[in-house]
Amino acid sequence: MSNTSSGAASFLKTSVKQPYIWAIAALVLLLIINLIKDPTYLGISVNAVTGDLSGNLIDILRASAPIMMIAVGMTLVIATRGIDLSVGSVMAVSGAVSMEFMHDAGDGSLGSALMAIALALGISAFLGLINGVLVSIVGLQPFITTLIMMLAGRGLAKVITSGQNTSASNEFFRWIANGTVLGFPVVFLIGAVIVALVALLVRRSALGLMIESIGINPKAARMAGIRPVGLLIFVYILSAVLAGVAGIFSTASVMTVEVAKTGFSSEMDAILAVVIGGTSLAGGKFSLTGSVIGALLIATLDKTIVFLAIPSSATPAFKAIVIVAICLLQSQRVRALFSQRRARTSTPRKEAVSA
Amino acid sequence: MTSVIERPSAPQSPHTPSLASRLKPNLETLPTLAAIVIFVGMIIYGEIAYGRILQFSTLSNLFINNAYLIILAVGLTFVILTGGVDLSVGAIIAISSLVGVMLANAGWNPFVVIVLMILIGSAFGAASGILIQYFNVQPFIATLAMMFLARGLASMLSTTPERLADESPIRTLSTEIKVIDGPKINDLVTTPNVIIAAVVVIVAFYVLHKTRFGRTVYAIGGSEQSATLMGLPVVRTKLAIYIISGTLAGLAAVVYTSKLGIAQNITGVGWELDAIAAVIIGGTLLTGGAGFVLGSVIGALVLGLMNVLITRDGSIPPEATTIITGAILLVFVLLQRLVVSRKRKT
Numbered sequence: 001m002s003n004t005s006s007g008a009a010s011f012l013k014t015s016v017k018q019p020y021i022w023a024i025a026a027l028v029l030l031l032i033i034n035l036i037k038d039p040t041y042l043g044i045s046v047n048a049v050t051g052d053l054s055g056n057l058i059d060i061l062r063a064s065a066p067i068m069m070i071a072v073g074m075t076l077v078i079a080t081r082g083i084d085l086s087v088g089s090v091m092a093v094s095g096a097v098s099m100e101f102m103h104d105a106g107d108g109s110l111g112s113a114l115m116a117i118a119l120a121l122g123i124s125a126f127l128g129l130i131n132g133v134l135v136s137i138v139g140l141q142p143f144i145t146t147l148i149m150m151l152a153g154r155g156l157a158k159v160i161t162s163g164q165n166t167s168a169s170n171e172f173f174r175w176i177a178n179g180t181v182l183g184f185p186v187v188f189l190i191g192a193v194i195v196a197l198v199a200l201l202v203r204r205s206a207l208g209l210m211i212e213s214i215g216i217n218p219k220a221a222r223m224a225g226i227r228p229v230g231l232l233i234f235v236y237i238l239s240a241v242l243a244g245v246a247g248i249f250s251t252a253s254v255m256t257v258e259v260a261k262t263g264f265s266s267e268m269d270a271i272l273a274v275v276i277g278g279t280s281l282a283g284g285k286f287s288l289t290g291s292v293i294g295a296l297l298i299a300t301l302d303k304t305i306v307f308l309a310i311p312s313s314a315t316p317a318f319k320a321i322v323i324v325a326i327c328l329l330q331s332q333r334v335r336a337l338f339s340q341r342r343a344r345t346s347t348p349r350k351e352a353v354s355a
Numbered sequence: 356m357t358s359v360i361e362r363p364s365a366p367q368s369p370h371t372p373s374l375a376s377r378l379k380p381n382l383e384t385l386p387t388l389a390a391i392v393i394f395v396g397m398i399i400y401g402e403i404a405y406g407r408i409l410q411f412s413t414l415s416n417l418f419i420n421n422a423y424l425i426i427l428a429v430g431l432t433f434v435i436l437t438g439g440v441d442l443s444v445g446a447i448i449a450i451s452s453l454v455g456v457m458l459a460n461a462g463w464n465p466f467v468v469i470v471l472m473i474l475i476g477s478a479f480g481a482a483s484g485i486l487i488q489y490f491n492v493q494p495f496i497a498t499l500a501m502m503f504l505a506r507g508l509a510s511m512l513s514t515t516p517e518r519l520a521d522e523s524p525i526r527t528l529s530t531e532i533k534v535i536d537g538p539k540i541n542d543l544v545t546t547p548n549v550i551i552a553a554v555v556v557i558v559a560f561y562v563l564h565k566t567r568f569g570r571t572v573y574a575i576g577g578s579e580q581s582a583t584l585m586g587l588p589v590v591r592t593k594l595a596i597y598i599i600s601g602t603l604a605g606l607a608a609v610v611y612t613s614k615l616g617i618a619q620n621i622t623g624v625g626w627e628l629d630a631i632a633a634v635i636i637g638g639t640l641l642t643g644g645a646g647f648v649l650g651s652v653i654g655a656l657v658l659g660l661m662n663v664l665i666t667r668d669g670s671i672p673p674e675a676t677t678i679i680t681g682a683i684l685l686v687f688v689l690l691q692r693l694v695v696s697r698k699r700k701t
Contacts, residue, residue, distance in 0.1 A: 083495070139696070141641050143440070144688050147628065152681030158674030259674075268499060281493040313514055313620060316446075317507020323500040324486065331490040 019278025020290035022329045026276075026322060027297045030304050037308060046183065053183040056303065061184070062177075064299035065191035066091070066246035070266055071273035071291040072195055073239030076202065078274055079215045080228075080235055081283030082135060082142035087243035087270055089153030090127050091263030094120040094247030096157040099257040102168035113172040121244045127153060128240025132233030150267070158259045167256040177252035187249050194245065198238070199288050208286075211235060215283030269298050272319065276326050297322070386638030386691050387650035393683075394657050397664060405667040411535060411543040413663065418545070419531075419614070421659035422552040423448075423607040427630040428637070428651040429559045430603030433596040435634050436563070437575040438643030439487070439494035441597065443479055444604040445626035446505035451475045451608035452618035453509050455525070456517045465524040472612075473605035479505055480601015484594040498597075502627070509620040519616040528613035548610045555603065559648045572596060576643025632680065633658055636687045657683070 034041040034056070044055035070087045077084045098116035105112035127149060134145040179186045202208035213221040214228050222228060246266070251257045275281060276297055277290025301322060305315050328334050401408035418425075427444050434441045455472040459465060479501050486497035519525060528547045535543035563569035571592045574582040583589045612618055637654030639646025661679065665671050671679070 138689070138692060140688055140692055144635060144641055144684070147631070148681045148684050148688070151628070151632075151677040151684070155675055155678035155681065159672065159678070163672070163674045268503075271496075271499070275496055281495060311510065311514065313510035314507045316503035317511065320500045320502075320504035320507060323496065323503070327486065327492045327496060327500070328490055331492065333490055 018290075019330055020276070020287065020293050022326050023276045023278075023290065023293045023297050026326065027293065027300055030297070030300050034304055034307055041307075052180045056307070058185060060296070060299050060303050061188040063303060064296050065185075065187040066249040067266070067269055067273060067298055068191045068195060068292055068295040069242045069246040069249065070239075070270040071277075071295040072198055072288060073235075073242035074267075074270040075274050075277070075279055075286050075288055075291040076198075076211055076235045077142070077239045078271075078279055078281060079211050079283055079286035080232060081215045081218070082232070082235070083146060083271070083281070084131065084236065084239045084243075085143065085146040085267045086127065086131060086149035086153050087239060087246070088263035088266035088268075089150045089157065090124050090240050090243035091247035091250060091266055092157035092257065092259055093127065093153050093160070094124050094244035095251035095257035095262045096160040096166065096259055097123050098173070098248055099166040099168050099251055099255075100160055102170045102173065103166050106168075108170045110172045113170045116170075116173065117248060120248055121241055124240045124244025124247070125237050128237035128243075129233065131240065132236035135236060136229040136232035154259075157257070157262075161257065161259050163259065165256055165258045169255060173248075173252050174255055177249055187253075190245075191249075194242070195288065195292060198242075202288075207231075212285055216285075270295075272323060273298055275323070278330070384638070384647075386687065387647050387653070388638075389690055390636050390638055390650055390653045390657060390687070394653055394660065397657065397660050401660070401664050401667065405664070408663070408667075410541050411537050412541050415542070415544045417656060417659050417663065418549045418552075419529075421655050422546075422548045423611040423614070424626070424629060424633060424655040424659065425552045425652050426555050426603050426607040426610060427626060428633040428655045429555050429648055430600035430607075431627075431630045431634050432559070432637075432639055432646060432648050432651045433563070433572060434494075434600045435631070435639050435641060436572050436643055436646055437593060437596055438579070439593070439596070440498065440631065440641075441480075441483065441600045442495065442498040442627045443483060443501035443505060444600065444607070444630060445623035445628075446502040446509070447476045447479050447601060447604040448608040448611060448623035448626065449618070449620055450479075450505045450509040450512070451605045452612040452622055453512050453517060453620060455608065455612055456519045456618040457512065459519060459523050459525055460517070469525065469609050472609050473602055476601040476603070476605020476608065477598055478601070480598040480604070481594070483601065484597035487597065488590055488594050506620070512620070514620050516617050516619045519612060519618070521616070523616075525609070525613050526616060528610065546614075548614060551606065551610060555606065556648060556652055563648055568592065568595070573644060576640075576645070578644075629658060630655075632684050635684065635691075638687075638691070640691060 031042065041056050044053050044057060046053055070091070074084055074087065098120040101116040101119055102108075102112055105115070131142075131145055131149055134140045135142050175186060176190070177187050181189055202211065210221070210226050210231055213224065213226055214231060218228060243263075247263060251262060271281075273294030274286075274291050276294035277287055277292070279286040279290060298319070301318060302312075302315060305318060306312055310318075398408055407413060427448075430444065431441055451472045454475060455468050458471065459468045482504075483494070483497045483501045486492040486500070487494050492500075528551070531544040531546055533542050533544050537543065563572060571582065571587045571589070574585070574587055575589055575592060579589060611622070633654035634646070634651045635641060635654065636657050637647065637650030637652070639650060658680065661683065662676070665673070665676055665679065
């Protein structure tokens with residue numbers, strides 16, 4: 001794009017062009033704020049007996065896992081010009097199904113945990129299938145389709161547990177959220193593996209390209225021979241299954257499903273993570289890395305607010321500040337302001353395409 | 356796609372400026388007509404199955420209890436007509452009513468408080484509009500940010516229910532006025548709140564259908580690019596509709612607070628979705644460009660009546676309420692889909 005005569009400047013320029021650079025900056029800023037409040041914030045201690053790592057950073061990784069799951073699914077849905085508002089409700093359904101199953105099984109065995117997980121993911125996939133069919137074959141708008149699923153899913157979760165917050169006890173299920181492997185929390189490791197698998201799947205095959213092409217220009221994609229129906233159903237099922245995983249993560253940590261609260265407004269967190277990560281809501285090009293960074297940022301923000309002893313119900317206001325700041329930094333108008341300034345200070349160069 | 360439809364018809368109707376609304380009136384009114392049919396059907400079903408539906412007191416309560424939702428739905432109709440969405444209205448109600456109750460209890464003049472409550476809504480709406488229009492933020496994200504901001508600020512103010520003093524003049528907005536004195540408690544009553552909602556509906560109807568501003572709103576929903584090329588004031592109009600939506604949310608907060616007398620930081624969670632559902636049930640296309648304010652009113656009443664029927668039935672578990680809302684919404688959207696696909700064929 002530009003000549004590499006001044007290496008540092010061009011590196012800065014390309015990294016500023018990455019939309020999620022601002023998310024990384026915000027993440028670092030939050031960590032610095034925490035560090036000022038408590039200089040030992042970033043310290044990670046190793047438990048000599050079990051080898052477990054503990055510390056605030058580990059807590060953040062643990063908390064980021066469910067958001068990361070739904071954010072990755074949401075990224076692919078948004079890339080197709082869609083949106084999935086139902087992920088929070090699917091989380092609740094998945095949690096309700098698994099808790100109810102293990103509660104009824106009552107034996108706390110590994111088998112019933114695996115059965116509960118399979119059942120929860122199966123039902124999640126089915127809800128995703130309904131979304132996908134309504135969007136791709138019937139041709140309903142994703143916003144309204146998933147809004148319906150959001151309402152119906154929350155109701156379904158309540159019907160499954162008859163409106164009660166169901167608890168169950170199961171060692172393996174509990175281990176998923178609270179256990180550690182090689183010192184790292186299991187949820188984060190499972191999350192990372194799933195993200196890696198999804199990334200491999202979409203980036204090492206033509207799948208990602210086809211998803212992007214639907215988002216960039218559905219008509220052109222169709223004319224190029226890409227069939228949207230199967231792809232759309234695939235992304236909505238994937239999004240729902242990942243939401244199911246997130247539901248298992250978030251209920252496993254307390255071994256209780258709160259039907260009104262589990263996953264509530266998680267869809268907003270996921271959409272935020274995606275937008276912070278630089279994927280446009282208008283569809284097309286997507287960045288899974290960006291979404292993962294966005295999920296980490298949101299988890300860090302949640303933890304920071306608790307750490308600074310601000311009432312957690314005020315969290316949304318800080319999220320709003322982050323969204324507005326990042327959206328402004330990503331917007332053409334503010335960028336034009338930046339580039340003008342740069343043009344004035346450096347040697348005169350060819351004018352870029354105006355905003 | 357729209358250009359294909361408009362091209363052959365443009366020469367046929369040179370005298371109508373709002374050709375989009377005149378071209379296919381039958382097909383476009385179908386979803387709204389369906390909403391009316393379903394509303395009437397629900398009343399008849401309720402009357403037969405449970406009784407005491409088609410009577411003054413039930414119907415008056417329907418309007419009194421849903422006045423705030425009607426106002427919200429009217430505001431969202433403007434936004435959705437342009438193809439946008441406003442997620443912030445529920446949270447605006449929370450902060451506006453909290454501030455209102457706290458100031459009123461602190462002894463402020465009630466009129467100043469009411470004006471301030473409405474202006475809080477306008478301010479949030481203006482902020483959304485500026486983000487959307489000048490900084491190219493998608494409406495979904497901009498109004499989501501305002502929703503978070505309003506909810507967060509409300510939570511900072513108070514996390515416990517704030518009670519409005521019973522003798523506060525704001526509460527006079529919910530005094531019941533007997534219009535027809537029926538036998539026993541079966542009176543046709545109304546409240547100033549309902550009258551406010553009615554005025555909002557009438558003004559919105561006039562603005563959308565009889566003014567240049569209203570035609571611009573429809574034009575933007577049809578195609579924003581075409582509207583810009585036609586020289587319509589797109590920027591000003593889009594800014595205005597978010598301010599309108601926010602302002603009406605502030606007004607809805609006044610109505611709601613005066614009725615209930617309690618404000619809390621979690622007031623209005625999910626109401627934006629109720630309002631969007633009402634607008635869609637009323638026959639407004641979520642992609643913008645087609646729809647009616649009166650349809651949104653019917654949509655709000657359908658949702659309200661549904662709650663009445665579910666309460667009366669008693670055998671439906673309350674947990675299933677949202678499933679039924681979802682199902683009704685699905686029926687309406689499928690109906691719209693049918694209409695749109697038929698329009699495409701002709």
